[in-house]
Amino acid sequence: MRTSRGQIKARLSQFFNFSEENFAFGVPMSGQTKKDLYRFIYAVTIGLFFAVITGFPGTSPVYSAFLKNELKVNNTLYAIFAALPYVLVILQIPFAAHLRKKPRVKQYFITFSLIARLNFAVLGILSFVLRDSHRVALIAILLGLQALTSVVWWISDLCFSLWAGAACPISCSGRFFSTRQLSFTLAQLVYSSVLTVLLAVLANHPAQYLILFSLAALFGCLDIINFFFVTDPKIKPADIIKNEELQVLEAEAASRKNPRKRVKTASGPFANKNYRNYLFFGILWYFGIFLMAPFTNVFMLEQLLIPTSRQTLYVSLLPGIATVLFVRKTGMISDRFGYRNSLLFFSSISALSPLLWLLVTPQTEALIGVINLLWGITGVATDLAMFSMGIYLAPAEDRTSYLSAKSVAMNLLGVAPAILLGGVIMDKLRPILATADLAFIGGQRFLPFHFIAIISALLRFIAIFSFARRIKQDNEQDFKGFLKKLGQGTRFRFRLRSGLLNSKRK
Structure with missing residues (x-):
């Protein structure tokens, strides 16, 4: 016990050591x-x-x-x-x-x-x-x-x-x-x-x-x-x-x-076919996400009558746990197989989350936890891949205009209009669907939230199949080969942990 305390004390002393010559984060400083x-x-x-x-x-x-x-x-x-x-x-x-x-x-x-x-x-x-x-x-x-x-x-x-x-x-x-x-x-x-x-x-x-x-x-x-x-x-x-x-x-x-420079700056990233596919994917992807995302809180509050305390548990705590446990693994996948393959794989899984929301009722509230755990893994991995691709797909000599186009496109063409449209749809469809009184999954009535969830999933899959799969990245294997190697590696680790390999050696 004394040795353990001594080691802890030594490490803390090193951590808080701010002498002139020092070492932190792997480099001298x-x-x-x-x-x-x-x-x-x-x-x-x-x-x-x-x-x-x-x-x-x-x-x-x-x-x-x-x-x-x-x-x-x-x-x-x-x-x-x-x-x-x-x-x-x-x-x-x-x-x-x-x-x-x-x-x-x-x-x-x-x-x-x-x-x-x-x-x-x-x-x-x-x-x-x-x-x-x-x-x-x-x-x-x-x-x-x-x-x-x-x-x-x-x-x-x-x-x-x-x-x-x-x-x-x-x-x-x-x-x-x-x-x-x-x-x-x-x-x-x-x-x-x-x-x-x-x-x-x-x-x-x-x-x-x-x-x-x-x-x-x-x-x-x-x-x-x-x-x-x-x-x-x-x-x-x-x-x-x-x-x-x-x-x-x-x-x-x-x-x-400068009008001439404005045209050149604005059109450059969109004239580049590869980066154009990336931009269109990002716009459509974020449009699909934010068409629905702000209104999941409203759905939990007004329809499921979930207290704000439990909403916080679902929205912040569970995704955080998933991110802590898996962020290094998803990062390793991106480093090994490339950001494009990582983007295709994780975005395809996370695009399913709106469809899972269609199954959520007061009786299946626990499904919200599953959805947010899934998002804490695949959503974060998708964002990481998109962030990195936005930088590395842009040509170094004109990266500023490319990143500028990305910033404006994602926020002003994707996020902001999607939120506004989602709010209008929620209000305009409410009286129409209330009058129609349509039966839906699990004994529910079809609600405006269900409508935007379906549209959200549809937009995300369109973004993946129309644009993300057309993005090309240098020195990257094809997606089928990526899935094959990922599956082989997963099966190997599963067998190793379950002890099957050791039993075969015996």
């Missing part, structure tokens, strides 16, 4: 650099409670319940709240131009990040004070607050990308960001469990959302306070010009001023 990188990890570990509660810039079960139960918005207005952040991401472009002149990354990040977090405390206070007498005014104020939060969020997000890139040596960026992602996921598991208990305690409490959003703001601010102690990156304008993300944004801004 200064003690200050190591300290800064660990603060990036500490910050996200503390501040993740903000994301678990609010889901921002997306929608969490708590935020969905707030909009539907507290504000009593219809599905169209709910969709506007959900889509607004994805529309306003385009405002990063003019701010990027401003950063070229005044690259005050640390000041801007801390200021705008604190505003974004504190806005949710303001939201909780306003909803508590005005909820009974000024509902329309409250909705208008909160919509404006949502817009402000979205703007400052994307500005701080851009500054964070610059800061993290400047702080982390490129030689260890993969190890650092994977470590940060693992800490992120583990913290998500803890906070999701805490929130599940907290929601059960606060159920029907008049100040429920005031307490929850204030807690979110508190932990979010604690996250940002960490960055007061991180070294200012001291980024020069020349460094910003070299930064790939800002090059993307500035290319868009420049193309707006």
Whole structure:
């Protein structure tokens, strides 16, 4: 026991050792650099409670319940709240131009990040004070607050990308960001469990959302306070010009001023047949996902009558567990067999999830857990493959315009319109289907949610078979060969673990 304690103490001492000459994430670095990188990890570990509660810039079960139960918005207005952040991401472009002149990354990040977090405390206070007498005014104020939060969020997000890139040596960026992602996921598991208990305690409490959003703001601010102690990156304008993300944004801004360049910049990625297939796949894939995704919370809340505490368990905790257990395995598959094969395989499985939602009833509620576990494996693997392919399929000499096209296409042509259309469909079909009273699977009545789930699955499969399978990647084996080798490897590991190989040797 003494030896064990001594080893633990020695490891902790090494972990928190910030001497001038140091070693972390597989490479030598200064003690200050190591300290800064660990603060990036500490910050996200503390501040993740903000994301678990609010889901921002997306929608969490708590935020969905707030909009539907507290504000009593219809599905169209709910969709506007959900889509607004994805529309306003385009405002990063003019701010990027401003950063070229005044690259005050640390000041801007801390200021705008604190505003974004504190806005949710303001939201909780306003909803508590005005909820009974000024509902329309409250909705208008909160919509404006949502817009402000979205703007400052994307500005701080851009500054964070610059800061993290400047702080982390490129030689260890993969190890650092994977470590940060693992800490992120583990913290998500803890906070999701805490929130599940907290929601059960606060159920029907008049100040429920005031307490929850204030807690979110508190932990979010604690996250940002960490960055007061991180070294200012001291980024020069020349460094910003070299930064790939800002090059993307500035290319868009420049193309707006030059019509001929605008045509060339916009058409280049779409003229490249391979990248065009990737873009069309991404647009259609995300359109299919976000046509349905925000309304799963609404379906659980209004039709299945699942408490928000249990929704959090399904939406945050279970996918997090699956991701922790399998993310390294799915990453190994991508490294060994290529991102295209990984994309085809995992997206085909995850595209089935909308169809599984058709089977969910109050009696089959446990199926929601299965769906989210499946998504925690295949959905994350699909996103990883898409992210990597977006970079490596683009030609190096024109990567900025390609990544620019990708960013605009995914958010403005895929995510935002899908959310808005989903809200309109949910509202418009409700009276029609209520009158028709159509019988459906498991004794259910056919609902607008079932309709968008079917369309969502259809769009995802169209995206896969029409575009994803046409994407080509250098030095990659065909998909049938990939499936064969994957099956052989899986069978071998299964036999090895079950002891069949040992018994045959005997």
